[in-house]
Amino acid sequence: MTGGPIALRVNGVERRASDVPASERLLDTLRWRFDLKGTKEGCRTGGCGACTVLVDGESTLSCLTLTHEVDGRAVATIEAGGESPTMERVRAAFVAEGALQCGYCTPGFVVALTGLLEERGRAASRDEMLEALAGNLCRCTGYAAIGRAVERLRAEAP
Amino acid sequence: MVEFDLVAPRSADEAFAALRAAAPDGAAVLAGGTDLLPDVDEGRQRPRVVVSLRHLPWRTLDWAGPSLTIGSTLPLRALEQDPDLVRRFPGLAEAIRDVGSVALRHRATLGGNVVRAAPTSDLVPVLLALDAEVEIVGPRGTRRLPVDRFVRASRRVDLGPEELVRAVWFPEARPSAYRWQRVRPANDISQVAVAAACSPADRRWRIAVGGVAPRPVRIPSAAEALGAGAPTAAAVARAARAAADAVAFPTDRRASADYRRHLVATLVERVVDAVVRAEGFPR
Ligand SMILES: Cc1cc2nc3c(=O)[nH]c(=O)nc-3n(C[C@H](O)[C@H](O)[C@H](O)COP(=O)(O)OP(=O)(O)OC[C@H]3O[C@@H](n4cnc5c(N)ncnc54)[C@H](O)[C@@H]3O)c2cc1C
Ligand code: FES
Ligand code: FES
Numbered sequence: 001m002t003g004g005p006i007a008l009r010v011n012g013v014e015r016r017a018s019d020v021p022a023s024e025r026l027l028d029t030l031r032w033r034f035d036l037k038g039t040k041e042g043c044r045t046g047g048c049g050a051c052t053v054l055v056d057g058e059s060t061l062s063c064l065t066l067t068h069e070v071d072g073r074a075v076a077t078i079e080a081g082g083e084s085p086t087m088e089r090v091r092a093a094f095v096a097e098g099a100l101q102c103g104y105c106t107p108g109f110v111v112a113l114t115g116l117l118e119e120r121g122r123a124a125s126r127d128e129m130l131e132a133l134a135g136n137l138c139r140c141t142g143y144a145a146i147g148r149a150v151e152r153l154r155a156e157a158p
Numbered sequence: 159m160v161e162f163d164l165v166a167p168r169s170a171d172e173a174f175a176a177l178r179a180a181a182p183d184g185a186a187v188l189a190g191g192t193d194l195l196p197d198v199d200e201g202r203q204r205p206r207v208v209v210s211l212r213h214l215p216w217r218t219l220d221w222a223g224p225s226l227t228i229g230s231t232l233p234l235r236a237l238e239q240d241p242d243l244v245r246r247f248p249g250l251a252e253a254i255r256d257v258g259s260v261a262l263r264h265r266a267t268l269g270g271n272v273v274r275a276a277p278t279s280d281l282v283p284v285l286l287a288l289d290a291e292v293e294i295v296g297p298r299g300t301r302r303l304p305v306d307r308f309v310r311a312s313r314r315v316d317l318g319p320e321e322l323v324r325a326v327w328f329p330e331a332r333p334s335a336y337r338w339q340r341v342r343p344a345n346d347i348s349q350v351a352v353a354a355a356c357s358p359a360d361r362r363w364r365i366a367v368g369g370v371a372p373r374p375v376r377i378p379s380a381a382e383a384l385g386a387g388a389p390t391a392a393a394v395a396r397a398a399r400a401a402a403d404a405v406a407f408p409t410d411r412r413a414s415a416d417y418r419r420h421l422v423a424t425l426v427e428r429v430v431d432a433v434v435r436a437e438g439f440p441r
Contacts, residue, residue: 002163022164022208023198045196047345052261058235059261064195066188068164069212112261134344135259 049136059115230269249334333436
């Protein structure tokens with residue numbers, strides 16, 4: 001198969017595309033076919049985490065994922081909004097702590113942390129939360145405020 | 159964008175047929191894709207057909223007494239979250255948590271890591287210390303090979319063009335540990351790394367060093383220096399020196415040979431200390 005149709009459930013909405021090339025990355029499908037520009041491209045080699053999305057709830061580097069490999073699955077991006085109460089909570093913590101400067105890395109951090117909280121629930125420790133962010137780079141080096149957002153989420157754990 | 163065809167066979171036989179149809183050199187296998195896709199993007203591999211393993215029933219974790227078989231396509235993240243694996247194979251769990259990042263490990267697999275056979279692999283050293291074997295399937299049947307013989311050099315393993323790694327087998331749970339030195343904890347490559355394990359059956363040690371070309375290696379002289387069971391401080395010092403002397407460390411942009419020799423001795427001391435403290439250590 002050189003390409004073909006795919007169907008994804010993105011942020012709760014059925015999305016389809018015909019003729020998606022076999023080599024197309026989930027990052028490009030989301031940004032250029034579905035116009036969801038919140039997911040960012042940083043390095044395109046797996047090293048920065050800016051492209052992180054959730055696939056069936058698991059944080060995934062969309063630059064290293066073929067779209068066809070996740071055909072039929074549920075994808076959540078930073079645009080999930082009210083579809084994901086956990087993501088709303090993480091986003092609110094980032095806002096409250098001012099955990100962003102230029103904001104380019106922010107969707108990746110928020111999505112990665114959302115994935116960890118959904119995976120581990122109440123059991124998520126501070127170290128696990130920080131570990132889940134260790135693959136995300138912030139070029140503005142705003143890590144201290146991101147650390148405070150993590151602390152805030154710990155303190156208000158439901 | 160580099161173009162290729164993608165097939166996702168439903169059985170191993172279908173996969174062999176797809177590999178044969180694209181032979182020679184036309185096919186590449188995709189598990190998590192975290193090594194393959196960068197290779198394709200940068201032109202190190204130019205497959206016409208990519209054979210995805212996603213539909214094969216190999217995402218398994220099977221215990222049989224003290225032994226464990228890990229399916230080749232089970233994502234690493236599932237392994238590090240298995241409480242029995244963490245308890246009974248602590249060194250393997252530590253090494254897995256050192257691979258890339260959480261998001262990478264949701265896709266990256268053990269099979270992909272051994273077949274890539276990177277000199278800097280975080281998993282090959284601990285596989286060597288645990289005497290792991292790869293289970294290989296192909297059109298002519300199944301065979302099994304110790305990782306020490308399977309891995310030859312970077313991107314070079316003993317695998318035929320129509321063969322696949324189905325699983326990695328570990329003969330026994332072992333008190334084990336993995337320690338490394340690198341600049342950034344996540345998404346970085348170790349300047350040098352050491353894995354150690356002590357068998358509850360024969361009380362003998364296995365030591366392996368990673369981060370060295372052409373491939374991670376066992377250091378029998380270091381293992382012997384440790385004797386059986388809990389070593390004395392003098393024995394640990396001898397093992398540390400043996401490891402530093404046994405490997406011809408390179409000087410490159412990551413570290414000098416001298417620094418690596420210094421590191422490996424310290425890492426041997428730390429890793430042995432961690433194994434002695436692990437649950438089930440044979441006294
Ligand atoms: C940003 C980044 C950071 C990384 N950090 C680390 C690290 O810290 N430590 C580390 O050890 N590695 C690291 N890696 C390398 C990589 O993620 C691991 O080697 C991973 O385990 C590979 O698994 P995969 O399933 O993604 O392999 P794939 O890319 O799918 O495959 C790798 C190779 O093995 C072949 N293959 C895969 N499965 C099979 C099979 N079952 N049978 C036969 N052939 C097969 C493929 O054809 C390919 O040649 C990193 C990679 C990236 C991109
Ligand atoms: S763009 Fe995917 S990790 Fe950097
Ligand atoms: S806020 Fe600018 S890259 Fe992180």
